[in-house]
Amino acid sequence: MISNNAYFDNNVKSLAYTTPEGSSTLGVMNPGEYEFATSKHETMRVIEGQMVVLLPNATEWATFNAGEAYEIDANEKFQVKVSTQTSYLCTYK
Template structure:
């Protein structure tokens, strides 16, 4: 079953699905600044565009471009800035 998710006044939208490797979401973010919280371990891969991210306990922001990924542990919050529409794949463990 495919689920639809919408966050931050419809500025972040994703489709959730389950594959042989587990649960994932495929989504798009409009330009803006967002704070996300995790309930599971997440691997976030930028598909198109770029994200500037402040991971938990990280001293500085890091920019991830298309094809690059980062990980966030469960029960953490992190900050994301995008300047253009950005597509992503988020895989959960």
């Protein structure tokens, strides 16, 4: 089953689905600044656009471009800034 998710006043939208490898979301973020919390380990891959991310326990923001990915452990918070519409694939473990 595919589920439709919307967050931050509809500025972040995703489609959630499950494969034999696990669950994932495919989404798009409008320009803005967001704080996310994790319940599972996440691998976030930027498909198009760019994310500037403040990872947990980091003091400096890191930039991730299309084709690049970063990982977040379960039960963490992280911040994301996007300046143009940006698409992503997030896989959960």
